[in-house]
Amino acid sequence: MVTAGASTSRDATGEALLQVDDLHVEYAGPHGAVRAVDGVSFAIRPGEVVGLAGESGSGKSTIAQAILRILQPPAIITGGRVHFNGRDVLEMSDRELEDFRWEEVSMVFQSAMNSLNPVTTIGDQIVDAILAHERISRKTATGRARELLNIVGIEEGRINDYPHQLSGGMRQRAVIAIALALNPPLMIMDEPTTALDVVVQKEIMSQIAELKERLGFSILFITHDISLLVEISDTIAIMYAGQIVEMAAARTLFERPLHPYTQGLMSSFPALTGERKRLTGIPGSPPNLIHPPSGCRFHPRCPHRFKPCDSVVPPFTEVEPDHWVACHLHTWQGER
Amino acid sequence: MQTGEQAKTPLGQLDTDEIVMDVRHLTKRFPVGGLFSQSKVHALDDVSFTLPRGKIVTLVGESGSGKSTTARVLARLIQPTSGQILYNGRDIVREEPRKASLQYRSEVQMVFQDPFGSLNPAHPIRYSLERPLKIHKKARSRGEISDRIDELLTTVGLEPPGEVAAKFPYQLSGGQRQRVAFARALAVDPKVMLADEPVSMLDVSIRIGVLNLMERLSKERGISFLYITHDIASARYIGDQTNVMYAGRMVESAESVELIDEPAHPYTKLLLSAVPNPKAGLKVNELTARGEIPSLLDPPPGCPFAPRCPFAMPVCRETMPGISVIGPQHWVRCHLFPQPAESGG
Numbered sequence: 246m247v248t249a250g251a252s253t254s255r256d257a258t259g260e261a262l263l264q265v266d267d268l269h270v271e272y273a274g275p276h277g278a279v280r281a282v283d284g285v286s287f288a289i290r291p292g293e294v295v296g297l298a299g300e301s302g303s304g305k306s307t308i309a310q311a312i313l314r315i316l317q318p319p320a321i322i323t324g325g326r327v328h329f330n331g332r333d334v335l336e337m338s339d340r341e342l343e344d345f346r347w348e349e350v351s352m353v354f355q356s357a358m359n360s361l362n363p364v365t366t367i368g369d370q371i372v373d374a375i376l377a378h379e380r381i382s383r384k385t386a387t388g389r390a391r392e393l394l395n396i397v398g399i400e401e402g403r404i405n406d407y408p409h410q411l412s413g414g415m416r417q418r419a420v421i422a423i424a425l426a427l428n429p430p431l432m433i434m435d436e437p438t439t440a441l442d443v444v445v446q447k448e449i450m451s452q453i454a455e456l457k458e459r460l461g462f463s464i465l466f467i468t469h470d471i472s473l474l475v476e477i478s479d480t481i482a483i484m485y486a487g488q489i490v491e492m493a494a495a496r497t498l499f500e501r502p503l504h505p506y507t508q509g510l511m512s513s514f515p516a517l518t519g520e521r522k523r524l525t526g527i528p529g530s531p532p533n534l535i536h537p538p539s540g541c542r543f544h545p546r547c548p549h550r551f552k553p554c555d556s557v558v559p560p561f562t563e564v565e566p567d568h569w570v571a572c573h574l575h576t577w578q579g580e581r
Numbered sequence: 582m583q584t585g586e587q588a589k590t591p592l593g594q595l596d597t598d599e600i601v602m603d604v605r606h607l608t609k610r611f612p613v614g615g616l617f618s619q620s621k622v623h624a625l626d627d628v629s630f631t632l633p634r635g636k637i638v639t640l641v642g643e644s645g646s647g648k649s650t651t652a653r654v655l656a657r658l659i660q661p662t663s664g665q666i667l668y669n670g671r672d673i674v675r676e677e678p679r680k681a682s683l684q685y686r687s688e689v690q691m692v693f694q695d696p697f698g699s700l701n702p703a704h705p706i707r708y709s710l711e712r713p714l715k716i717h718k719k720a721r722s723r724g725e726i727s728d729r730i731d732e733l734l735t736t737v738g739l740e741p742p743g744e745v746a747a748k749f750p751y752q753l754s755g756g757q758r759q760r761v762a763f764a765r766a767l768a769v770d771p772k773v774m775l776a777d778e779p780v781s782m783l784d785v786s787i788r789i790g791v792l793n794l795m796e797r798l799s800k801e802r803g804i805s806f807l808y809i810t811h812d813i814a815s816a817r818y819i820g821d822q823t824n825v826m827y828a829g830r831m832v833e834s835a836e837s838v839e840l841i842d843e844p845a846h847p848y849t850k851l852l853l854s855a856v857p858n859p860k861a862g863l864k865v866n867e868l869t870a871r872g873e874i875p876s877l878l879d880p881p882p883g884c885p886f887a888p889r890c891p892f893a894m895p896v897c898r899e900t901m902p903g904i905s906v907i908g909p910q911h912w913v914r915c916h917l918f919p920q921p922a923e924s925g926g
Contacts, residue, residue, distance in 0.1 A: 300786060301755075442643035442644055442811065443643070443811065443852065443856060444643065444852065444855040446855065447854070447855035447857075469785055470785070470857065471785075471859075473857045476857055476858070476859060499859050509786055510785060510786060513785045513786050513788060513789050515789075515792075515812075515814040515818030516814065516817075517813070517814045517841055517853065517856055518841075521817065521818065523793075524789045524793075524818070525789065526786050526787060526788065530754035530784075530787065
């Protein structure tokens with residue numbers, strides 16, 4: 246896969262916290278294997294926020310699960326490497342994985358606020374998470390839990406509340422507190438605010454940004470909402486049908502998207518200001534991943550397709566410094 | 582009902598247009614608790630608006646604001662506690678108190694949020710479209726039915742229609758299924774469509790297509806839409822008039838662009854400040870208020886937004902503000918604005 250090229254440049258910096266190389270994940274099914282993730286490479290540096298954007302079925306959540314090795318059959322990692330601080334995650338034993346998860350990488354899911362244990366107080370749930378990994382007294386751990394609730398903006402006094410006593414936004418804050426409990430250098434957030442109302446979403450996003458500044462962890466932020474990503478990310482990778490089709494600094498991607506899919510995504514959001522102009526969205530639907538389209542996977546929906554698009558896979562290429570795109574429009578050398 | 586003296590209030594009427602639906606002082610309370618409990622959830626409280634012919638009127642608000650309850654009351658799926666629904670001038674709740682007539686049910690159609698749950702998975706698309714045609718006697722012979730189905734699918738942009746009609750719901754994408762849901766609603770020649778979050782479960786790239794379809798249907802067929810959404814930017818995109826709901830109350834109403842450019846209610850301002858804005862970047866703590874919608878169970882008197890409102894005054898916790906008209910199609914319910922003389926709250 247040509248995408249490996251992306252990681253080569255990142256290797257050169259030699260400081261990646263998480264390094265994903267040519268990752269492949271398949272779901273075995275009765276009608277053939279679904280290639281949910283097909284040759285994905287990217288890196289996250291300490292303190293960096295990398296956004297992964299894509300529609301349902303683009304493989305973004307599968308990547309998160311593959312990094313944490315929590316994929317359930319029929320999903321299997323069929324190729325590639327995942328390195329964290331130089332250690333090979335795909336080679337880790339179950340014992341090593343126990344420490345890796347939560348201590349080094351924690352995760353906040355979309356539905357996490359509903360995954361809290363309903364019969365245990367939120368304080369105890371944070372304390373349990375700490376005690377499962379650290380040999381400290383329950384009293385010390387409770388002190389830490391209070392501190393964590395403060396950090397995420399929940400009044401300490403609610404430490405003995407049960408999940409049902411908290412609103413959706415507060416429950417999601419509690420989940421973030423649990424994810425922070427062991428002070429991991431990387432947090433994976435998969436649609437952490439999608440189930441919440443916009444006002445609460447804004448509060449949580451501001452909170453996450455503030456915590457990141459204060460504590461300095463890295464984030465892999467996964468969402469379908471590209472406008473949310475532009476606000477919080479340093480780097481954004483756009484996924485389509487199991488592959489990264491464009492990757493660049495958030496500003497660059499927002500102001501100068503090069504891939505027609507990214508351009509289509511950007512023109513799928515009605516604006517709050519400016520002229521009320523007609524939007525087109527993207528015609529068609531995301532493809533079937535059992536038999537993905539030949540050549541560029543986006544070609545059946547692409548308004549700019551030309552000769553090579555339905556037969557030649559476009560290479561993922563750095564067309565300008567730190568701006569990678571897989572599209573013949575920007576790389577094709579042959580006849581047009 | 583206390584509609585008598587209040588019926589004259591100018592509730593954002595688009596007076597140049599033909600009003601298809603005139604909703605007045607709609608209130609819905611759900612009793613909760615045991616047999617002797619007096620507790621009630623105030624799901625809707627004095628909600629009034631009009632739906633002109635061929636226009637798209639938007640209800641925007643957070644979950645629990647009463648948007649969906651409004652649509653369900655208008656579809657006659659639930660009975661209002663009080664208030665009137667004037668449909669083409671007829672007081673429909675009074676005339677058809679127990680169950681809506683077949684005519685009303687065909688002329689007022691609803692499209693739901695979930696295109697995955699609203700089509701029968703065991704039958705092809707053709708079946709879902711045949712049923713309303715037969716039940717409402719819109720087509721009789723087999724040939725006529727088949728022609729209508731082709732026409733409906735073409736109208737909503739599903740082509741070739743013959744091929745799509747033979748497919749099962751699982752063979753279609755979410756966007757295509759939502760288009761089928763629109764085709765099914767169109768089968769009975771509706772005058773009003775109540776679209777409850779019709780795009781929020783769809784992928785972003787296909788949302789615009791469905792919004793454009795709604796706009797086309799309103800323009801070409803003169804169908805009036807009640808578009809319910811939490812996405813205020815999409816209200817600006819297709820809505821003619823936008824109403825903001827909070828905790829079962831309508832707090833502001835204005836022409837859609839004006840509402841966003843010149844919001845008057847502190848809650849509308851809060852909603853607008855929460856919309857992700859890539860152009861500006863994320864600023865920490867820029868929100869003007871925090872918290873969430875209060876419990877609707879036996880709410881205290883006064884403005885429901887007062888506990889979160891940065892401008893709250895003592896009066897806000899005592900009386901519900903009346904309607905202040907601040908523009909040709911713009912009104913707000915907030916004590917920051919001069920209160921109408923006749924309003925008792």
